[in-house]
Amino acid sequence: MLALITGAARGIGRAIALELAKSGFDIAVNYNSSEDAAESLVNEIKALGQAVGARREIAAAKFKADVSSQEQAVKLFKDVKAEMGAVSVLVNNAGITRDNLLMRMKFEEWQEVINANLNSVYYCVKEAIRDMAKARYGRIINIASVVGLIGNAGQANYAASKAGIIGFTKSIAREYASRGITANAIAPGFIATKMTEVLKDEIKAGIEAQIPAGHIGKPEDVANAVRFFASEQSAYITGQVLAVDGGMTMC
């Protein structure tokens, strides 16, 4: 079975790609700007498949596309299908932040985040859903954020995009449940990646103080949840939002 992960070259996407490859999925690695990282990930996945004891070779290939563009998202799915076949598992992981207090937030900052985080999910699911419906099988996993559940000062654009993902996920879960397709969202808390490394140490310490687990999470914590939603074992679970946040939100 083929899994496509958007924004897979680094951070959480990379951990998801490796985890799904370890579970035996072939992997389509989407990237936008991180070409070298995407290439080394593809090689790492292929090496996993060739490792002693692996059940079979794992196919992996990289596909450049800016998924905030519908034209490029359409081409991405066309290219993936031609090279690797139909997508059974779609993980919408690509995302950006453009933080600012609302009074200072430019419309471009609003629009860029909505395009990259929310419109991309619409574009990719639209492209994936027909083949999934035909196969009467599919797993859609959307990476939201706890910020989409509880909001965050300085992130109105990001919170709106992530809350939008949650509403979208629940709606398509209802539309496609009878066709063997599940759609679930994962809401990570604070996870150590490039996205969060820009935060000042005192802000990180303040965040850690709000996490019952006492520390910031790892990309692998999110990848472990994705592995479950991508598996056949999660067949009776759809339209859910799972917070992977060390207990930060509990809502």
Ligand code: NAP
């Ligand atoms: P990251 O390290 O900044 O990585 C972001 C990834 O998204 C990169 O691989 C990037 O690709 C890709 N991307 C961004 N815009 C894209 C576009 N238009 N088209 C294709 N790919 C695009 O961030 P991360 O922390 O791993 O975040 C991954 C997801 O988790 C995001 O949706 C984020 O909102 C969510 N999340 C993260 C945290 C956290 O604490 N880190 C918390 C909650 C939710 P290129 O490098 O190839 O350009």
